[in-house]
Amino acid sequence: MPIVVGYVPTPEGRAAFDRAIEEARLRGLRLVVVNASRGDALVDPRYATSDDWASVRDRLAESGIEHETAQQVAAVDPADQLLRVAHEANAELIVIGLRPRSPVGKFILGSSAQTVLLQAECPVLAVKAAPL
């Protein structure tokens, strides 16, 4: 029954990651960090760079909690990939980052957070970026 966190290299994503570590420590659970991309564009800023991903691993090693990392490219939306990982691991909690979106932007592009919130089989903890 691990905690699954959707990691994105943005302030929201980092906030979610920090909170997930905290939750995992609190509950004494394993933490699964997922970073995903559809891989259909040449450049995806939401796909962690190798340096960034290495720093995530360092953070996890430092924290001393039991953990697992998965960086994957598949033909479905990152939100669906996160849900699949959570389903397969039988997750107790999903942690995601939330960012402010304009109604129009959300209408056109959809929202990964919404997909996760509505379709997850377990409770979802949504974290906002720390105010600057």
Next chain:
Amino acid sequence: MDGVSSLLDGFATAITPINLLYAFIGVLLGTAIGVLPGIGPAMTIALLLPITVSLEPTQAFIMFAGIYYGGMYGGSTTSILLNTPGESASVVTAIEGNLMAKRGRGAAALATAAIGSFVAGTIGTLALALLAPVIVKLAVQMGAPDYFAVMVLAFIAVTTVLGSSMVRGLASLGVGLLIGTIGIDPTSGQQRLTFGIPELADGIDVVVLAVGLFAVGEALWVAAHLRRAPVEVIGVSNVRMTRDDWRRSWKPWLRGTAIGFPFGAVPAGGAEIPTFLSYAVEKKLTKHPEDFGNGAIEGVAGPEATNNASAAGGLVPLLTLGIPTTATAAVMLGAFQTYGIQPGPRLLDTQATLVWGLIASLFIGNVILLALNLPLATVWARLLRIPRPYLYAGILFFASIGAYAANNSTFDLWLLLVIGLLGFLMRRYGLPVVPAIIGIILGPAAEKQLRRALQISNGELGGLYNTWFSRAVYAVIVILLVAPPLIRWIRSRRDAGGTPIAQHHANVEGQ
């Protein structure tokens, strides 16, 4: 009329608002497609061929030339920030340019690439304006055997120079020449390779061919290799060069121009060879040899100047002889044909407004490109975030419209699919596409000259090499065919290690 006064007339044509607008659209589009790997100026011009129906030739060619130049600028951005060359002409730039970006000197690399392209493009265009009338004077004295010899040179140069193997190049050329013969034989009126299909009697429309090979072929190829992990883009703040960068860049710019222009002007397969050459020269002449291998600015400045100069040089044979040396020039030749304009030595007289307006607009386009690329390079890099399914769906959409509009027949759509499949298979089996497209477009012209030469000599084969000019050209062809294997043989005997540059000769579309 000498070059300078005609050029001033050309500026009068190019400076009209509507022509300025088309030049702007051209360079904008050119930069965009230059940034995107796999989509080159040749494909873009092919996709835009159908609009020639509604556009004046001058405006269409001003736009096409803007795309041609813009592609050279845009390619460097992708090379430097992503280590993925946007164009085959920017392959060399990726070597030092990406290393510079990784060391946090990406801004200087982008700047030297843009300014170098501007310097080389301007000098190259000036050389084009001065050289074109001179070559035309020589070209009017050329007979059918001379033309045929130059065309054979173009075929051989393109096949031997591009890609990894001569056999593959020749195979691709053969495919192109074969497709070029489909239709009614212009001399005897006989149908060739039409298999009794009436739609084939007119030959295959150049739009269908170019769009099929480049756009549909590339789209299928990308669709077959869709998923891969995204590449890291290196962030760059403001694009600026230090005094030291200027000092180290200006000589490579000028040397690159000197190397690129002649290589573009002779039929030698475009910008690949001269950019490699420029890189080698800069590496040898540099005062900072320790920088090569971890981001030397000379290694960006030289090749980037070279590829723009060779783009200018490539217009010389196109406008004076009607002989394309690159895929883009070949597609532009196709555009001339759809307008019913016969490119050749008489073009400068019969279409003076078009040619000089085109050349003048190249100067203007260069200025616009500098203004677009220097401050906006990182904005252009954002184009790379477009998901490829959207991009290629759009391309296929325009490809189909273009193919259908060519003759208003659904037969052409089926043909487009077949040729697209051919383009896909050629990519799959490593056959370069450029020789095929040059074979298709130049093949019928070469055949005409061949038969004319043979008719003059009453079928004597000697009629093909009875002038000193044709003999000289054939001598060059023999050297081209014999030299590379010979050099390889000598090298293998000396047992030199493989150069790391060779593997960069990836399957990138020709410019």
